[in-house]
Amino acid sequence: MTSPAGSSRRTLLKRGLLGTGLLALGGGGFLASRSSKLEPPPPEPLKAVSPEQYAVLAALARRFIPDHPGFPSADSRHTALAADRVISWTDPSAQKETLQLLGLFENALAGFLFGGRTRPFTQLSPQEQDEVLDEWRTSRIAVRRTGWLALRAIVVSAYYGQKETWVVSGYPGPPAGIHQPDAPEWRGGDTPRPPGLGVWTEPAPQPAPEGSTP
Amino acid sequence: MSAGHIVTGDELKESAVLEADAVVVGSGSGGAWVAHELVRAGLKVVLLEEGGYHTRREFDLTEARAFPNLYQELGSRTTDDLSITLLQGRSVGGGTTVNWCASFRTPDRIFAHWQKHHGLEALSKESLAPHWDAIEKRLHIAEWPLELVNANNKVLWDGLGALGYERGLIRRNVNNCLNIGYCGMGCPVDAKQSMLVTVIPDAVERGLDVYANVSVRRIVWEGRTASGVEADILDPATNKPTGRTLGVKARVVIASGGAINTPALLLRSQLDGRGLVGRRTWLHPVVVTLAEFEHDINAFSGAPQSVYSHHFVDRGPGKIGFFLEVPPVHPMLAAIVYPGTGASSQALMQRLPKMQAMLAIAVDGLLPEETGATVKLRKDGYGRHSIDYAFTPAHWEAFRTACKEMAKIQFAAGAKRVMSLHLEPVVMESAKEIDKLDAAPWERLRVKVVTAHQMGGCPMGADAATAVVDQRLRYFGLDNLYVVDGSVLPTGLGVNPQETIFGIARWAGNQIAGVL
Numbered sequence: 001m002t003s004p005a006g007s008s009r010r011t012l013l014k015r016g017l018l019g020t021g022l023l024a025l026g027g028g029g030f031l032a033s034r035s036s037k038l039e040p041p042p043p044e045p046l047k048a049v050s051p052e053q054y055a056v057l058a059a060l061a062r063r064f065i066p067d068h069p070g071f072p073s074a075d076s077r078h079t080a081l082a083a084d085r086v087i088s089w090t091d092p093s094a095q096k097e098t099l100q101l102l103g104l105f106e107n108a109l110a111g112f113l114f115g116g117r118t119r120p121f122t123q124l125s126p127q128e129q130d131e132v133l134d135e136w137r138t139s140r141i142a143v144r145r146t147g148w149l150a151l152r153a154i155v156v157s158a159y160y161g162q163k164e165t166w167v168v169s170g171y172p173g174p175p176a177g178i179h180q181p182d183a184p185e186w187r188g189g190d191t192p193r194p195p196g197l198g199v200w201t202e203p204a205p206q207p208a209p210e211g212s213t214p
Numbered sequence: 215m216s217a218g219h220i221v222t223g224d225e226l227k228e229s230a231v232l233e234a235d236a237v238v239v240g241s242g243s244g245g246a247w248v249a250h251e252l253v254r255a256g257l258k259v260v261l262l263e264e265g266g267y268h269t270r271r272e273f274d275l276t277e278a279r280a281f282p283n284l285y286q287e288l289g290s291r292t293t294d295d296l297s298i299t300l301l302q303g304r305s306v307g308g309g310t311t312v313n314w315c316a317s318f319r320t321p322d323r324i325f326a327h328w329q330k331h332h333g334l335e336a337l338s339k340e341s342l343a344p345h346w347d348a349i350e351k352r353l354h355i356a357e358w359p360l361e362l363v364n365a366n367n368k369v370l371w372d373g374l375g376a377l378g379y380e381r382g383l384i385r386r387n388v389n390n391c392l393n394i395g396y397c398g399m400g401c402p403v404d405a406k407q408s409m410l411v412t413v414i415p416d417a418v419e420r421g422l423d424v425y426a427n428v429s430v431r432r433i434v435w436e437g438r439t440a441s442g443v444e445a446d447i448l449d450p451a452t453n454k455p456t457g458r459t460l461g462v463k464a465r466v467v468i469a470s471g472g473a474i475n476t477p478a479l480l481l482r483s484q485l486d487g488r489g490l491v492g493r494r495t496w497l498h499p500v501v502v503t504l505a506e507f508e509h510d511i512n513a514f515s516g517a518p519q520s521v522y523s524h525h526f527v528d529r530g531p532g533k534i535g536f537f538l539e540v541p542p543v544h545p546m547l548a549a550i551v552y553p554g555t556g557a558s559s560q561a562l563m564q565r566l567p568k569m570q571a572m573l574a575i576a577v578d579g580l581l582p583e584e585t586g587a588t589v590k591l592r593k594d595g596y597g598r599h600s601i602d603y604a605f606t607p608a609h610w611e612a613f614r615t616a617c618k619e620m621a622k623i624q625f626a627a628g629a630k631r632v633m634s635l636h637l638e639p640v641v642m643e644s645a646k647e648i649d650k651l652d653a654a655p656w657e658r659l660r661v662k663v664v665t666a667h668q669m670g671g672c673p674m675g676a677d678a679a680t681a682v683v684d685q686r687l688r689y690f691g692l693d694n695l696y697v698v699d700g701s702v703l704p705t706g707l708g709v710n711p712q713e714t715i716f717g718i719a720r721w722a723g724n725q726i727a728g729v730l
Binding site for chain 1 (some may be wrong): 217218219220221267269270271272273274275276277278281282287288290295296297392394396402403415418419424453514544545546548549550553555556557559560563564565566567592593594595596597598637638658659660
């Protein structure tokens with residue numbers, strides 16, 4: 001950490017690559033042309049990310065939600081596809097930054113500058129990928145910790161937002177019979193305000209379907 | 215007067231221009247009450263809301279549905295560097311549709327601070343009292359009974375009691391509450407007395423017109439007069455502009471988009487309050503400790519917030535105070551907030567029902583050296599703005615002290631383990647290990663900071679040199695533009711802000727009706 005080369009590399013990162021400068025590395029060029037390890041095409045078309053960025057999301061998902069007894073796998077929940085959907089809903093400015101960040105994560109030049117690796121993230125072994133993630137998470141450079149938090153939030157929300165993953169925690173899900181998808185939606189005008197609006201009343205008991213047992 | 219209508223973006227098939235006495239931008243705790251009062255005074259009012267009109271028909275109690283529909287930026291609004299995550303509402307009813315129902319009047323010491331440091335005289339405990347009386351009656355605001363307090367809150371109650379710390383039961387705006395714990399995803403039974411099911415429909419019955427999925431892009435003004443607003447009509451399905459526009463011409467314009475969005479609207483309109491708009495934004499920044507218990511806490515179940523402590527709100531000169539409450543713990547938000555690696559967060563998720571969470575909410579804006587957050591426009595942002603929070607050493611001291619006190623409380627209530635939300639979580643196995651927190655890094659992006667309270671950015675005050683709006687909430691420089699929402703608060707409050715904003719908005723609505 002005290003070698004001249006090490007300190008000059010840190011200075012470069014501090015002076016030249018912080019903020020948007022750093023994210024711009026994700027845009028392409030340089031060693032970025034080293035090819036990504038692509039994923040099989042998702043079951044539905046991508047809305048926000050490229051196949052390369054999708055591959056990064058899929059790799060990240062497998063590391064943020066590694067195979068673990070009782071957990072549906074990140075792949076089986078199509079986490080990367082769900083993350084693509086999340087990204088597509090975000091503000092244009094956020095979308096642009098996220099795509100750049102995915103590019104930066106994959107970019108071999110950035111990987112070289114940060115950790116001396118010359119292969120893209122998707123080409124690394126799971127163990128190496130974990131090391132990269134840990135370097136970002138614990139980095140002395142705040143913007144790398146920012147990047148880690150951003151990617152993690154997208155991937156983790158894409159996975160744990162699915163009710164199929166509730167089983168992992170024993171979260172029972174919301175109590176049944178409360179949500180009323182056919183509740184009236186009042187729009188004003190000549191329609192009188194429904195009595196339930198603002199004051200909930202117990203729904204009338206439904207007659208049991210024929211053949212059911214009490 | 216005949217009833218008004220609630221209209222959504224998909225119904226607005228063509229661009230249009232409307233006329234009204236008043237246009238209110240934003241339907242949350244400020245906008246709903248001010249619109250209600252103006253309608254009550256017999257005025258024709260149009261209320262515009264950029265979020266959707268979502269009702270209990272859609273409130274299916276899942277995070278996956280709630281965050282995209284009911285929160286700013288899908289629940290992922292943050293400061294630029296992601297050091298603070300902001301939970302802020304976005305739908306008809308604003309934050310009141312998704313908040314956790316805590317209702318407090320503004321503390322006396324905050325009024326005293328505003329009078330002394332911001333020259334506020336018109337606004338006082340006395341001038342707001344009749345408004346709060348009416349509001350509390352309409353919204354059924356009442357103390358939550360101890361026997362209904364859930365296990366998550368009970369840990370705070372018991373720990374505070376064991377240590378002899380001040381504690382209280384929170385007053386909540388609920389009517390026939392089922393105590394299920396899903397306030398943050400929209401109340402599925404309309405028991406929460408949010409603006410969505412109370413004040414807004416009350417006003418619509420009296421003639422208020424509400425337009426949802428309408429994002430105001432600009433206040434139109436010339437000289438000293440605002441003439442209305444220009445808005446984009448959004449597609450409810452995609453939340454993106456349709457290309458159709460809605461204009462409203464009005465005798466008075468009222469900005470009620472909340473701290474963050476109101477300053478952004480003013481900045482888009484070239485109304486920068488002589489450089490003050492967007493500055494001095496207060497976030498009540500929050501740090502969290504997680505405690506693991508032997509027994510199930512099920513912090514996803516039961517009224518989310520029912521116990522508080524103001525024991526540490528006033529810690530003496532030069533220090534930032536904090537107050538204590540608890541948050542509900544649902545899986546998606548828990549997974550996002552807990553900053554561990556893949557395997558460690560899986561281990562935590564497997565223990566979710568046994569986890570208890572506690573919040574220390576820092577009362578920012580009271581120290582002379584604080585500047586809070588600064589909100590600016592982004593070049594290519596539509597609904598996302600630049601937010602940068604200036605932490606001071608006093609914040610980090612408060613966060614460290616708060617986490618130590620929370621750990622003490624959690625252990626006093628029987629926790630077997632307590633952990634911080636550092637990127638390298640500090641794990642304590644007993645109260646003897648609390649000092650481990652002193653060695654942890656207390657700096658941005660090393661420990662998770664969140665907020666659910668946004669205030670300031672258009673502060674009210676007696677002096678145009680330091681305030682954006684005057685004591686009657688009128689913008690300095692225009693005769694008929696008002697700001698009525700949390701952005702007018704000159705400092706943090708030291709309590710959950712909704713009832714302060716309700717009171718100020720009802721008071722302001724009566725003032726504005728008087729001059730129209």
